[in-house]
Amino acid sequence: MTEPNVSPLLSVDDLVVEFHTEGGVVRAVNGVSFAIEKGATLALIGESGCGKSVTSLALLNLVRPPGKIASGTITYTGDDAEARLITDWKSSSEQMRQFRGAEVAMIFQEPMTSFDPLFTIGEQIVEMVLAHRPKTSRSAARDIAIDMLGLVRLPQPEVLIDRYPHQLSGGMRQRVMIAMALCCGPNLLIADEPTTALDVTTESQILDLLRQLQSELGMAMLFITHDLAVASEVADDIAVMYLGYVVERGAAADVLSSPSHPYTRALLDSLPKIDTDPASRLNAIKGMVPTPDEMPRGCPFHTRCREAMPGLCDQRLPELYACGQGHQARCFLVDPQLEVLRG
Numbered sequence: 157m158t159e160p161n162v163s164p165l166l167s168v169d170d171l172v173v174e175f176h177t178e179g180g181v182v183r184a185v186n187g188v189s190f191a192i193e194k195g196a197t198l199a200l201i202g203e204s205g206c207g208k209s210v211t212s213l214a215l216l217n218l219v220r221p222p223g224k225i226a227s228g229t230i231t232y233t234g235d236d237a238e239a240r241l242i243t244d245w246k247s248s249s250e251q252m253r254q255f256r257g258a259e260v261a262m263i264f265q266e267p268m269t270s271f272d273p274l275f276t277i278g279e280q281i282v283e284m285v286l287a288h289r290p291k292t293s294r295s296a297a298r299d300i301a302i303d304m305l306g307l308v309r310l311p312q313p314e315v316l317i318d319r320y321p322h323q324l325s326g327g328m329r330q331r332v333m334i335a336m337a338l339c340c341g342p343n344l345l346i347a348d349e350p351t352t353a354l355d356v357t358t359e360s361q362i363l364d365l366l367r368q369l370q371s372e373l374g375m376a377m378l379f380i381t382h383d384l385a386v387a388s389e390v391a392d393d394i395a396v397m398y399l400g401y402v403v404e405r406g407a408a409a410d411v412l413s414s415p416s417h418p419y420t421r422a423l424l425d426s427l428p429k430i431d432t433d434p435a436s437r438l439n440a441i442k443g444m445v446p447t448p449d450e451m452p453r454g455c456p457f458h459t460r461c462r463e464a465m466p467g468l469c470d471q472r473l474p475e476l477y478a479c480g481q482g483h484q485a486r487c488f489l490v491d492p493q494l495e496v497l498r499g
């Protein structure tokens with residue numbers, strides 16, 4: 157992982173999120189720990205259902221009943237260097253409301269669901285500014301909105317500001333969503349699959365924009381994606397999730413060049429390569445992610461793992477073992493005691 161400079165901006169320790177359903181307690185996030193350094197990007201990776209979105213909602217205390225944070229801590233250290241224990245704050249508190257938006261903002265896959273179709277994009281950005289800076293006049297908030305639309309490289313922001321969401325293309329809407337998220341100058345942007353709904357050209361433009369904004373504004377990013385190729389373009393650090401567990405984490409360069417968990421290797425194998433024969437099939441990972449209420453005994457991935465060792469992986473949960481500097485994997489294959497365990 158990136159060398160910590162003083163304390164990380166956000167640190168998540170042993171986070172557990174549970175859903176209390178009629179069928180019993182479902183653990184969607186199972187003792188997850190990671191840190192996001194100031195100004196850096198952590199990519200949270202995994203297939204659908206691995207717990208990425210629930211983890212990000214937990215960071216903003218937005219997990220709704222029947223879900224709740226069962227244990228663990230989330231600590232935020234902002235510009236004033238004071239560490240705040242976010243997990244102690246009530247979801248509806250004023251403190252938490254200010255934290256969301258002003259310190260940490262979020263963008264999603266489909267901006268259309270986040271906009272109100274009845275209001276112009278300008279009106280919606282202005283409302284966002286006023287919610288966090290109540291002393292600002294409406295005309296000053298409108299000027300901020302125009303500046304923000306310019307910041308995300310939208311042409312003619314003074315004209316665009318009076319358009320309705322449906323009058324914009326998907327790529328433009330995603331830019332407006334980013335403008336809205338950044339209008340209060342957050343230190344952390346959580347981006348949940350922000351380019352999944354876009355075509356590849358627009359996706360690459362939005363990734364470029366996010367990278368440029370990050371270096372201009374010095375903000376950190378939690379980038380959630382199922383796509384390792386996308387993660388490789390933006391991430392400093394990577395945490396790979398499977399069934400609510402972090403199964404591998406480390407600097408992006410290390411995880412991508414020497415993946416140590418069979419799940420990370422399988423995700424990398426499933427990516428199309430430039431020299432892939434178009435007639436051949438992609439190496440999809442066999443089977444599907446089980447739901448957390450069918451959590452397998454032992455290693456959560458053993459039911460789909462090509463390298464599973466019967467009698468070990470189906471019996472015991474591996475720890476996160478070190479496999480390089482700041483690089484860890486939750487797999488017995490990297491356990492220094494493997495030979496002893498195999499007997």
Ligand SMILES: Nc1ncnc2c1ncn2[C@@H]1O[C@H](COP(=O)(O)OP(=O)(O)OP(=O)(O)O)[C@@H](O)[C@H]1O
Nearest residue numbers: 175182184203204205206207208209210211447448
């Ligand atoms: N309201 C809910 N009630 C019960 N279980 C839930 C609820 N919301 C989420 N879960 C559980 O949490 C698990 C993780 O969901 P999450 O949305 O975080 O996955 P994800 O990795 O972000 O997938 P996707 O990319 O599809 O959003 C789900 O498989 C589901 O079992």
